[in-house]
Amino acid sequence: MADKPSRALVLFGDGLARFIDPSHIHLHSLASAGFCGFLSLPDCPLSDSEDERIVREFAVLLDAYETYLNMSEHNTDKDSQRNLMKQSLPNRFMGMKAAILSNNSSLKSFSAKLGFHTLQLDELLRAHDADLQVNVEALELLKLLGFQEGEVVDNQFDVVFFHIGAGEKVNSNESEVIAADVEYANALVSGIICQAQPGSDISSRLHLSVVLSFGNVLNDDDTKFSVSKSFDENSYLSKLFPSQSYTMKGETPRADVRHHSPMLIAQLRHGVTRKDNAEKFSFEDFKEHGGNLTIPADRFLHEVAFKLWKAPKYGA
Template sequence: MADKPARALVIYGDGLMPLVHTHIHKLASLGSCGFLALREAENEDARVLRELCQLFDMPYPKLSERFMGMRALLCTIGFPVANIDDLASELLKWLGFQDGKVTETSEYDLVFVHVLLNVLVGDILQIAQSAPQISSRLHLSLILSYGSISEESNDLAKLYPKQCYTMKEGDIRNHHPMLIAQWQDAITRRDRAQAFEFEEFQKNGGSLSILAERFIYEIAFKLWKAPKYGA
């Protein structure tokens, strides 16, 4: 159990699940891996917006009202940094992680990045793992989705056994969920998954599956901004 609240960095790649690389596999091998189940969408335009909205459980009240004044930032294309080499450091700085240390206060509690870069994941892991003060307080989540997909696209990407949430909420799709790996040194469980792949998570992941719209509640708990979801 952590003795201080974490600060969370979430990296979300829409439709980029097939494009995984070395650093992404490394994060999977370090962290706790599982799935975020999604609701069906009517078309591609609706899918893009709906999947992002599910991660924040919109359109409910803003995060600061739900989670004890949580300060959150959503980043998409167009970062205020000179080049990609500065991006990892800039993201961590917003969370109060700088020069291998943790500041008492930070500009944000949660930074959500709507992009995926293999180099970015590698840079963040390198910075965090070389600084124990940072790695024990940084809660890093990497989420990848399949994008536009149909149930017939790949029979291997189906969730089983049937989860209890499908009985209460009937519009949950049982195939091609978001894949998620989470890591916080000495805090998150380290499961047996060694690669960021559906079959590997299904066989060796430790986090099973939850609804995508409950993800933000789990993050808020890690930041000491909400009680444990389901408790």
């Protein structure tokens, strides 16, 4: 158990999980040093637009899916507005101060209603076509959490989310956009890790989470990226097969669990997070060697808030 609360940086690579390859050495290095696993999502509506998918999945990550649904139904009565205030992050997590960086206007609007400070990428971050510039941007992100010049100072925010993906970096064709986003995420991880070397003041307080989603589900994803334990449903032993924890909410089975295409997550705070046997940032390696297995995505923020001393422990 840490003797001081963490300050959390969450890099959220929207739709980037399927495009990681062996050249992304900094993401793989993080996976080999950290604690890895999956965040399961609910089934997605077939009618979702890309913008709706982005906001919906982020809402799940914040355990704010019901709030998202209420907002989607354009409820403007006083009860709905009071409920929205109750669901804000400061109200739910002991005054938590949170910020988000994104170029997606819908995501920024939704986050602001949940109490996030929305920051403009263009104001904080400049061009990022060189490793040196990415390192500067890593420093700027860490400053938001009170990590400055190798020291820990009074912080502006407890947690900062950086949304990367959905074509925020390049105005070009889809393959070039995705390649630029993945390369950027890989370089940014390197810049952050360089500032949080073991034994440093920053490493003792920074809780880094890298979350990569699959984005839109493709036809064969249910077989390629399944997290479900397989067993013979016709066997008389099938009734003895326990429900996996990610399919449950308390003692009640979840009705809309998607058993494939989860978010991939690697987390690191030196001396606090455990180390598992994963060596690569990949679905296959996380499934075989990850220590965090699969948890519902709506539990993610509760786990992070616990590290910030803003929530009680969830689970074991």
